[in-house]
Amino acid sequence: MDQRTHSWIAIRAIALLEDENKEENLVKLLKPHVRKASVGAWIPDAIDAKRGGAGSSTDNHILKTEPYKGNQASRFIIKKDELLESIGMYRKTAQFLRNDNYLDEQWWATPYRGDVPKPGQHLPNRAMAMSTMMKDLLLMGNQEIDQLIPGDVRFAQYMAPKARTQEEAAAMYFFMLSHFIADAGMPCHCDGRKLAGYAEGLHKELETHWSQRVGTSFEKKNLLQAKADSSRVLQQARDIDTKFGLNFGGASIPDLHRGHDIWLEVIYICRASFAVASIIAPYKQYKYDDPKARAPFNAIFGGANKQLLDDLSQTVMYDAVLNIAIVWKHIWNKVSKE
Numbered sequence: 001m002d003q004r005t006h007s008w009i010a011i012r013a014i015a016l017l018e019d020e021n022k023e024e025n026l027v028k029l030l031k032p033h034v035r036k037a038s039v040g041a042w043i044p045d046a047i048d049a050k051r052g053g054a055g056s057s058t059d060n061h062i063l064k065t066e067p068y069k070g071n072q073a074s075r076f077i078i079k080k081d082e083l084l085e086s087i088g089m090y091r092k093t094a095q096f097l098r099n100d101n102y103l104d105e106q107w108w109a110t111p112y113r114g115d116v117p118k119p120g121q122h123l124p125n126r127a128m129a130m131s132t133m134m135k136d137l138l139l140m141g142n143q144e145i146d147q148l149i150p151g152d153v154r155f156a157q158y159m160a161p162k163a164r165t166q167e168e169a170a171a172m173y174f175f176m177l178s179h180f181i182a183d184a185g186m187p188c189h190c191d192g193r194k195l196a197g198y199a200e201g202l203h204k205e206l207e208t209h210w211s212q213r214v215g216t217s218f219e220k221k222n223l224l225q226a227k228a229d230s231s232r233v234l235q236q237a238r239d240i241d242t243k244f245g246l247n248f249g250g251a252s253i254p255d256l257h258r259g260h261d262i263w264l265e266v267i268y269i270c271r272a273s274f275a276v277a278s279i280i281a282p283y284k285q286y287k288y289d290d291p292k293a294r295a296p297f298n299a300i301f302g303g304a305n306k307q308l309l310d311d312l313s314q315t316v317m318y319d320a321v322l323n324i325a326i327v328w329k330h331i332w333n334k335v336s337k338e
């Protein structure tokens with residue numbers, strides 16, 4: 001997704017939490033900083049987010065999945081039932097895959113493995129690392145954060161006030177994390193085929209399509225300049241729902257699947273996202289081992305396939321918002337309820 005789409009998704013997740021009306025204090029932390037979502041949710045992709053050598057830039061975050069040919073095959077097979085159960089039918093991606101007949105039994109019996117070209121780019125690792133650190137940083141929050149979280153952390157009194165996490169910083173971390181979660185559900189991020197690369201058409205064209213639907217009001221400069229108060233911004237985010245055919249209808253926000261940590265939850269989200277990619281750019285036509293294959297947007301979604309585009313957009317956007325709310329809420333509950 002591009003900047004304005006990431007910004008809208010993060011803001012829509014705050015609105016979803018507000019509508020659920022269960023995590024009042026988390027909403028109290030995030031809502032006043034809602035416009036800054038346009039900054040934070042984009043930091044992981046900001047190309048100028050680097051100092052010194054190129055090695056210090058914010059790195060790519062992907063999980064490029066391909067058929068696995070090694071000798072641990074059984075470890076990398078996830079049958080359809082297991083995947084649907086692991087991501088839960090409350091996710092639109094699970095419904096999308098349940099309704100699909102294109103991926104046959106043989107596809108689901110094949111081992112696939114996600115990998116990264118360079119160490120440090122592993123998307124589930126990044127989501128896990130960031131959320132683990134966020135729990136620690138929330139525990140050493142300043143007084144305002146402290147008031148939102150029950151219990152005492154005794155060492156915090158020995159920290160210089162400025163060393164304790166400020167609300168603005170905490171909100172920024174939540175927004176940055178939202179980026180990784182949203183990308184995990186973007187099918188091109190998890191598809192190892194060359195055709196899914198950012199420069200190769202489909203990826204970028206799909207993002208442009210979504211960006212046009214989100215519209216310019218979630219563009220960073222417009223959002224930062226807008227006079228609307230936080231409640232109004234959240235409402236503007238809800239108003240975008242119709243553009244993607246979204247209906248959250250008071251959806252409750254579940255915890256992570258039982259037995260999952262954020263790493264495993266994101267692993268399954270990535271695997272599901274790879275399965276979706278294998279449907280939209282049909283893997284029998286655009287083969288996994290064909291580095292020359294390209295799947296231009298018009299070839300995939302043109303003509304009679306307009307419905308596929310609408311279904312995909314609805315699925316990806318709904319889950320991006322829900323997944324972020326799930327992960328944020330999980331982190332918040334870890335520091336405030338257990």
Ligand SMILES: [Zn+2]
Pocket residue numbers: 044045061179183
């Ligand atoms: Zn990204």
